[in-house]
Amino acid sequence: MLRIDEVTVKYHSLIALDGVSMDIELGAIHGIIGPNGAGKSTLMDVVCGGKKLAAGEVSFEDKAITKLSVRTRRRLGISRCFQRTSIFPELEVGEQLELAASRFADHGLDEIIEALGISSLLDEVANTIAYGDQRRVDLALALLGRPRLLLLDEPAAGLSVAETHAVFTHLTDLVRDRGITAVVVEHDVDAVFSFCDTVTVLDLGRVLASGAPSEVRTNPAVIKAYLGTAA
Secondary structure: OEEEEEEEEEEOOEEEEEEEEEEEOOOOEEEEEOOOOOOHHHHHHHHHOOOOOOEEEEEEOOEEOOOOOHHHHHHHOEEEEOOOOOOOOOOEHHHHHHHHHHHHOOOOHHHHHHHHOOHHHOOOEHHHOOHHHHHHHHHHHHHOOOOOEEEEEOOOOOOOHHHHHHHHHHHHHHHHHHOOEEEEEOOOHHHHHHHOOEEEEEEOOEEEEEEOHHHHHOOHHHHHHHHOOOO
């Protein structure tokens, strides 16, 4: 589905990503974890088109997309949720969902609303609902248009343990049902190891380890650099 090949990103003299390579398999939920400053959000920017590469290539469904704009990649089927919600705060939830569904000519809005459990929020102004509910609305917006690749940058940020579990449960059900491939950057490692098919660990802009959750969680280098002895 997605191939990241020897990608390097620089901010002046700072190297944010250093020769990162990664394959995202079709239909997988692929988790990205690592310490602060490891390059996780930069990697998401690279995939959606928000960062210029110093070196390397990005391919989506066997087509080079390295030079394509964010808008063009969205039309190709790459959608993203950011660390901060990108909902319209002054609009009612139902109104903005209907506007987005109309824009993408997506007739599956009712299915998304039901799956995410947000039907009771439709008449509420978005900035008056709880933060966890805002995250679910944000996810609903990202799912409209039936993207083939969904990028989620810390979807559980600011949520309780119970809310995190609910969001990942909804996410898993939706991407499986809709045949979506998902890449998830998340600090809640328990959620990542519980729900993701594959996990990649970044450290200092490089891939430290990648594989099945059980393999990554017991990897000595990952434990030393990130997880600690409690892993």
